[in-house]
Amino acid sequence: MKNNGLKYKSTGTKMTASLRPRVVIADDHPGTLHAVTAMLGEEFQVVAAVDDGDLALVAVEQFHPELVILDICMPRLDGLRTAQELRTKGFPGCIVFLTIQQDEDYLSAALSVGARAYVIKSQMKADLLRAIQQALAGNTFVSSYASGS
DSSP states (O other), X not given: OOOTTOOOEEETTEEEOSSOOEEEEEOSXXXXXXXXXXXXXXXXXXXXXXXXXXXXXXXXXXXXXXXXXXXXXXXXXXXXXXXXXXXXXXXXXXXXXEXXXXXXXXXXXXXXXXXXXEEEGGGHHHHHHHHHHHHHTTOOEEOHHHHTO
């Protein structure tokens, strides 16, 4: 069942949609995969949680998610190259980076490959859901610690 044209609207801290947005998560740390999956559980449908970019590309092709959450540093194919490949292949959804990288060069690189949000892992509990909501609404979100503000 395709979900083309699904509209999202923010109502406070909850996302509403006719269906829960599908999400692919890629991070090489099992604890992060588990934590993010748990955080997204009620509002989103996590269709794949994988440990590298190559597997993320396969999952995106298979499940057609509205959202992909990527770590920047992963084995085989890192998050930046994964995002670049997704955009080259015409992926229309949102890309959110969840990373420990607090360097402006990484932030700039993430935004240049089409990321809508950049969340620092130490800020995940406070920022991730808000970042996703902003990204799905077409806005850009950057963890305050990452932007230096």
